[in-house]
Amino acid sequence: MPVVTPTKRSAWIVALAAGSLLWTSGAAHADKPVGSDTNPPPGNEAQGDADHRTLLASVSQSRIRVTRSDGGTEQGSMDELTSVDPNWEPPVCWYEPVFTPAGLKAAVENLEREGGLGAVNAHEWWSAGIFVDHYDKAVDEDNFDLDSPTNSTAQGYRNYNIGKQGMFWRSVVRKGHEDDIRAWDCGRIMFWQDAGTVPDDEYAPTPETLAAYAYDKIQVPETEVELRPAARSTVNLPTWVWLDKAIFKDVTVRAELPNTGLWAETTAKPVALHLDPGTKDAETYPASGDCAINADGSIGTPYTRGSADGTPPCGIRYLRASGGDPYRLTASITWEISWEGTGGARGDLPDGTFETTQDMTVQEIQSINR
Template sequence: MNRSRRTVLSTAALTLALSALVLTEVAHAGKPVPSGKGTSKEEGGSDKTGIFAAAKVQYSGSVAKGGGSGNVSSADVNWAPPPCWYAPYLGAKDFKEKMSGDIKDAKSAPGMGGHAGAAINEMQRHYEDDYGWTDTPGYKDYNVEKDGEGMFWAGVENPNEPDYLKRTGCTDLPFWVDNGEPPPPQHEEAITPEMLAALAYQHMELPGTKVTLAPEAVTKVNLPTWAWLDKAVFDEVKATAAINVPGFNLEATTTAKPKSLTLDPGTKDATTIPADGECPIVDGKIGEPYAKGKSKETPPCGITYRRSSGGETFPLKASLTWEISWTGTGQANAVGMPNGTIEAVQDITVEEIQSINR
């Protein structure tokens, strides 16, 4: 039986009821929870994460340990990975067991009268008695008769999203999706390969950017300082994010390739080489190692300081720009993403050249 949204409790009341059943944010790594198995330590899940603990995104390749954000920042300040999304959660029988227990606990909790208690009753009818409304069909006995033919999907919070309101924005009630079918179009935040690529980007761990200098650490006023990067830095780096559960498999691989190095000398009294401070990759390398006999030559990448650091140091900042792209399920050709940057700061001492008057 479907009813208009206007004839049921407000979205706010349903959200209140839903949040009464949710404990904490989803874990970010681990094995998926297959239909008919429920959660267990062996499956990488914990039954204490609430109904928002949807199928976990698994990360592989060059990614940060412990599930935290990687060390690469997007050059586009307006770009960000998804703060939340919808993904497969549990099969029908497991979902019934999970929801029935949570609803029972919520009803017995203090303060669950009034609108909150009524909303929980509506939610129970939604999954047990086929009570639905516009665009949100109800279910008879949690779809148990279709167990193995699909899964309930639920919202997942991105634990690395600092904005709480964005992180908790996927508040639709868990909904059913048949195996092999796309999620209903009204759930715009349903997980996609492009979203997985963005998550892989967020977790990517790139090599550090320590520039080799000559002279090293201590240089002289008006003496060109040569700068270059070890060739090992130029290997492309890959990170993969995937969701694999019965009837649903999705993955994306994000690839980073070094593009250019930008030097910021840490003082206005310096000249960068090239003038804009950006050293491009030429013949598979950035800059050129200093060699004996090149003291009077101009380096292809470097800095000339015009005054001393006065017994202190200048913070030389080196920013390595990486070109980012992704491929994934249904997308064989590489698709561009915003460039990424890695920054490192090195302390440089600049001394006056001592001269002798005769």
């Protein structure tokens, strides 16, 4: 993470510009109204966070609250989905409310006492001086907008805007992307936003932002499919594949950004199982390898005694023995992703998949103990 002090600022800008980098301006001035929950709760007006350490927080420390209500939690281990669209990903950066006026004042006073550097945006860390000058003494400062020869100017504030209704907002970067060049798109230094509005800015949070954030937090059951015969099969003998209806249910993740009225609930619904036998010398049932979800939420049909020679609705028939190394049977669950949020907003996100593999030894013997 770069540390940019007043004496290093010009050199830092020149170095970045010399790299022929393209940036998106963080400057924006108009506001957009939002829904309810746009004011700090009663009695909380003096807080930024409980111990005033928000100025020292990691750039990836979002204040978005995530709650899960999924049907797989009690089934054991969970894992994250992988988007079927390799070009899709959640936003890299956005702005969030961080401090009330009194909360910012308390945090700056704490920084003055303890020393060190505080984050004025997701990229620049300063001593207490800039916070006092800009947010208390109304000294104008530059935003870190590197798409133009000169930075846009951020107008200073008097006495941390104490007495006004609203909050100071600051940029945040998605975890794992702190060094991503696109994170510099959110270049404005911490700025004021009146209560009941969000910034009219390309990188202001929206229900879609929260839906994508929630998508990134979805976890699904890490469960192997049921097989019969299990792990060891015979050439030309169908292997039945199924999943119990109690395991795979809709998984919901709700993301809310306090003091904005913004929320989104993202739902992952299992819709299909895809089988890859791990060899071209095999047939799948159905031929596409895609086993649909049954009406009761199950996949396929459990094997029953006497069904060995039948054709399974979901399964595999190996045509050649595996030899020294077993085949790698891959089972991929496809989850359909939709979301709804503030003001009736709704939409779809790319499907997600969760993949498991299992060794399959296939023998030539034409009889098997059933």
